[in-house]
Amino acid sequence: MNNRSPAGRLVIISGPSGAGKSTVVRRLLSECDLPLQLSISATTRAPRPGEQHGEDYFFLSDGEFQDRIRGGDFLEHKEVFGCGHWYGTLKEQVATGLNTGKWVILEIDVQGALAILDQQAFSPISLFLHPGTMDELERRLRDRGTESEEAITSRMETAHREMQSLHRYQYEIINESVDRAVSDICQILKDQKEKQRCSKS
Numbered sequence: 001m002n003n004r005s006p007a008g009r010l011v012i013i014s015g016p017s018g019a020g021k022s023t024v025v026r027r028l029l030s031e032c033d034l035p036l037q038l039s040i041s042a043t044t045r046a047p048r049p050g051e052q053h054g055e056d057y058f059f060l061s062d063g064e065f066q067d068r069i070r071g072g073d074f075l076e077h078k079e080v081f082g083c084g085h086w087y088g089t090l091k092e093q094v095a096t097g098l099n100t101g102k103w104v105i106l107e108i109d110v111q112g113a114l115a116i117l118d119q120q121a122f123s124p125i126s127l128f129l130h131p132g133t134m135d136e137l138e139r140r141l142r143d144r145g146t147e148s149e150e151a152i153t154s155r156m157e158t159a160h161r162e163m164q165s166l167h168r169y170q171y172e173i174i175n176e177s178v179d180r181a182v183s184d185i186c187q188i189l190k191d192q193k194e195k196q197r198c199s200k201s
């Protein structure tokens, strides 16, 4: 896989669970006037109601996921929240996007993002999204209604650790208003595009 295609860029949008990553990324894809493409991750967790294979995730069995690890198919993969669920970024998703000039968005957890930043490849644009305060994070996780009490406690513990890695990212986005977060991210990406164009000419 090329580390960087002539036009495509890798964009990492990360942050604690409940920060609003999915909400903001969904809006960004439909509203930001750039050739964005979401990288669909693989996971062993069960689909939630309404989630589609190949659209939200590639839902794999444990065996299929382990086969793909052995096949070297992941750019990064992690067991998230110690609950036995695996998540991973597929190399082919990233390669296909970058090779066709897309700005490939990885919406991934902090562990996965740091694993990619540590590889020092792809010159990614990295953004850390959070809601401003830990109280607000907990409120959002609770209001979303997808987590058990135990899972909320575990995600909040993880979130406290994840906040310590904020300095590893290029941009901090405080997701107080979704509109504002989407327009700030879109502007950052457009500015980066302009820089890329200037550095080539």
Ligand SMILES: Nc1nc2c(ncn2[C@@H]2O[C@H](COP(=O)(O)OP(=O)(O)O)[C@@H](O)[C@H]2O)c(=O)[nH]1
Residues within 6 Å of the ligand: 015, 016, 017, 018, 021, 022, 041, 042, 045, 076, 077, 078, 080, 087, 088, 089, 090, 107, 108, 109, 110, 111, 112, 113
């Ligand atoms: N490392 C890594 N994390 C991922 C990947 N895909 C999703 N995640 C993260 O895994 C966590 C759990 O995702 P999910 O089960 O969809 O729950 P939710 O995002 O909290 O609603 C989130 O923090 C996701 O951002 C991936 O490919 N790699």
Ligand SMILES: Nc1ncnc2c1ncn2[C@@H]1O[C@H](COP(=O)(O)OP(=O)(O)O)[C@@H](O)[C@H]1O
Residues within 6 Å of the ligand: 015, 016, 017, 018, 019, 020, 021, 022, 023, 024, 140, 141, 143, 144, 175, 176, 177, 178
């Ligand atoms: N700016 C915001 N203000 C209030 N609630 C938000 C905001 N952004 C997202 N949410 C809500 O917070 C919850 C968590 O958002 P979600 O996008 O699922 O987070 P993540 O993908 O980071 O886990 C969802 O119920 C979502 O509707």
